[in-house]
Amino acid sequence: MNAPLVSLDKLSVHYPLGRKLLGPSPVLKAIDEVSLDIPKGSFFGLVGESGSGKTTLGRAILRAAPISGGHATYRDGEVDYDLATLPKDKLRDFRKRAQLIFQDPYAALSPRMTVRDIIAEPLEVMGITRTRQETDKRVREIAAKCRLNLEHLRRFPHAFSGGQRQRISIARALVCGPKFIVADESVAALDVSIQADILNLLKSLQHDLDLTFLFISHDLSVVAHVCDYVAVMYLGSIVEVSPTRELFRQPKHPYTRALLSAIPSLDPDDTGKAQRLPGEMPSPANPPSGCRFHTRCPVAQDRCRQDVPHLQDATGDARVSCHFWRENLPA
Amino acid sequence: MTTPLISVKDLTIRFRTDEGLITAVEDVSFDIAPGEVLGLVGESGSGKSVTAKALMQLNAGNTAYDPASRIVLNLPDQEPLDVLALKRERDMIQVRGGAISMIFQEPMASFAPAITIGDQMIEQLMLHSDMNKKRAREISIEMLDRVGISEPAKRIDQYAFEFSGGMRQRAMIAMALSTNPKLLIADEPTTALDVTIQAQVIDLMKDLVSDFGMGILFITHDLGVIAQTADRVAVMYLGRIVETGPVRQVIGNPSHPYTQGLLQALPRLDDLDAPLVPVAGDIPSPLERPPGCVFHTRCDRVIKGICNIQVPGRTLVEEGHTARCFDLTKTSEVA
Incomplete structure (x- = not known):
């Protein structure tokens, strides 16, 4: 494993939920004490269902969501930032190094700007280029890498299909030369035939530009194909982190197992393995005691209702947050 | 071969727009037998939803059906019914929500936010049958129970926002099935749901097909969901069915x-x-x-x-x- 580019230590994001006259104010724990290392140069997957906190975690790392506790550090060899306490001038520099690609390519691009202006905007806002010629050169270079030609640059976003728009969003995120990219559900809005094209593009850009990706997705099949490591989130905490192959070969957390078996198989006869989770994810405003998954866990025991499990080393370089992972591995 | 429940033949649908006539569906033909699940797969813009809506004449006012298009509904002990020939709203009522029910992708948008789930279920039951309100309420509670909603007698007086996403989709299914339709159109019913909830809803729909014996037109872009639910599949691209057959053959031997x-x-x-x-x-x-x-x-x-x-x-x-x-x-x- 390479040295971590981003390292999280008990990172928390809590949102206050109103105020009570007596006693402590209620809080919504969107992210609760997450510790995680994202190795430099990796394609790091973050999966979970809606409400698990995966988007909030990505935003907290980019300082777009408030960090309420713990530490997040960013080290790319040139700079060493403590993200929770980063002063404003350093934050400006960090924004050049870490960028976000959004989910919906229809909402992310201004309909009143040409593609050239959309891609050039970060350069102008951050004052990276001085002259128009310099800006144009950078825009053309990155556009070519994202397979957009000069003709495309003169048009407005409405003239483009979903896949082409996502390539524009990618060019815009990459134009300032970042090292770290958070891709939040960046292929979720695309049709299958286009999705493969964008995934292949992201992988080749990662290779060419030496990028580190945090790839947030709800689609385990996509993650299985593009990511080197996968972290699985449930209700604001990480239940399992593992090299991708290991996670799919032998999922160790009961939630990961249920998640994998819920993916509908392409083989119509393959229905028997499905392991169904009862109920739905509880509210993060009122999470269960002990292990947060115990209300839906098929193998929960008394201890799970009281003791909070922490990530512990398991076999195959995996880390899992379950008291009984060893006992519950399928034979 | 038994008489199909619904028979669609040479369906061509165009929309009149400012840019001229746009062809959304062209020469689409398929049959669905009672108890059969036909999966309609395609990407966005392939015309799958427009096709489904045509079965209940739910497309917008600027829709032009080609004169050669035929949609024939064969109900038990009734003369075959030509759906596209029905011009008056009150003639449509036996089809819409009666013989054919539909469930949609986004269950939050499908329920009125300021009316309780129960009142919405009761209203449509009374519209399509001669039950009194008390009986309609009993049936509604039974249906909610059948789709796995706990405490249905209490839940029935709640509003859509008090239900979670999976529960809303279950309530939607309960509502669609309470009138005992012969054909159910499911338009991306699991797309907005998380995988663990999607698996629950797919299981539920499979149970209901075997219990109620209705035909289902299941629309989705997800081939995995199709493989798990459908008997036959039709693949649509730009308004045409390019390939159709038993689901095992189409996925196992795509041509x-x-x-x-x-x-x-x-x-x-x-x-x-x-x-x-x-x-x-x-x-x-x-x-x-x-x-x-x-x-x-x-x-x-x-x-x-x-x-x-x-x-x-x-x-x-x-x-x-x-x-x-x-x-x-x-x-x-x-x-």
Whole structure:
């Protein structure tokens, strides 16, 4: 494993939920004490269902969501930032190094700007280029890498299909030369035939530009194909982190197992393995005691209702947050 | 062969717009038998929802159905009913919500926010039957219980926002089935749900088909969901059905280049090393519908001078499995 580019230590994001006259104010724990290392140069997957906190975690790392506790550090060899306490001038520099690609390519691009202006905007806002010629050169270079030609640059976003728009969003995120990219559900809005094209593009850009990706997705099949490591989130905490192959070969957390078996198989006869989770994810405003998954866990025991499990080393370089992972591995 | 429940023949749907007539669906034909699940797969803009809405005449006012289009509904002990010939709203009521029910993708948008779930269920039951309110309420509670909503007698007086996403979709299914429809149209019913909830809803729908014996038109873009639910599948691209057949055959032995492309582009969990091969190019705008085979602009097996001029007929691949492609020369043409 390479040295971590981003390292999280008990990172928390809590949102206050109103105020009570007596006693402590209620809080919504969107992210609760997450510790995680994202190795430099990796394609790091973050999966979970809606409400698990995966988007909030990505935003907290980019300082777009408030960090309420713990530490997040960013080290790319040139700079060493403590993200929770980063002063404003350093934050400006960090924004050049870490960028976000959004989910919906229809909402992310201004309909009143040409593609050239959309891609050039970060350069102008951050004052990276001085002259128009310099800006144009950078825009053309990155556009070519994202397979957009000069003709495309003169048009407005409405003239483009979903896949082409996502390539524009990618060019815009990459134009300032970042090292770290958070891709939040960046292929979720695309049709299958286009999705493969964008995934292949992201992988080749990662290779060419030496990028580190945090790839947030709800689609385990996509993650299985593009990511080197996968972290699985449930209700604001990480239940399992593992090299991708290991996670799919032998999922160790009961939630990961249920998640994998819920993916509908392409083989119509393959229905028997499905392991169904009862109920739905509880509210993060009122999470269960002990292990947060115990209300839906098929193998929960008394201890799970009281003791909070922490990530512990398991076999195959995996880390899992379950008291009984060893006992519950399928034979 | 038994009489199909619904028979769609040569359905062509155009929309009148400021830019002229736009063809959304062209020459679509399929049958659904009682107790059969037909999966309709396609990407955005392929015309699958427009096709489904045509079965209940739910398309907007600017819709023009081609005069040759036929949708015939065969209800038990009734004369065959030509759905497209029904012009008055009150004639449609026996079809809409009566013989045919529909569930939609976004359950939050499908329930009125300021009316309780129960009142919405009771209203439609009373509209489609001669039950009194008390009986309609009993039936509604029974249906909510049947789809696995706990404490249905209490839940029935709640509003849609008090239900979670999975529960809303269950309530939607309960409501659609309470009038005992013969055909259920499910338009992307699991797309907005998380995988663990999607699995619950798929299981529920399978149970209901075997219990109630209705036919289902199941629309989705997800081939995995189709494989788990459908008996037969029809693959749509730009308003045409390019391939149709039993689900095992179409997924196991795809014959149209588009179906093959879709399957190659799909990340599969059974082979993590397989490269993801995108289907080249983009879906053409409906304003620039390609002549000839609609897929020829993106096809790697295109035959110049044929595919871009003539519309391919249906070629028999196997028993009950056909594809519209000129490259499938090895077998004989049907229809």
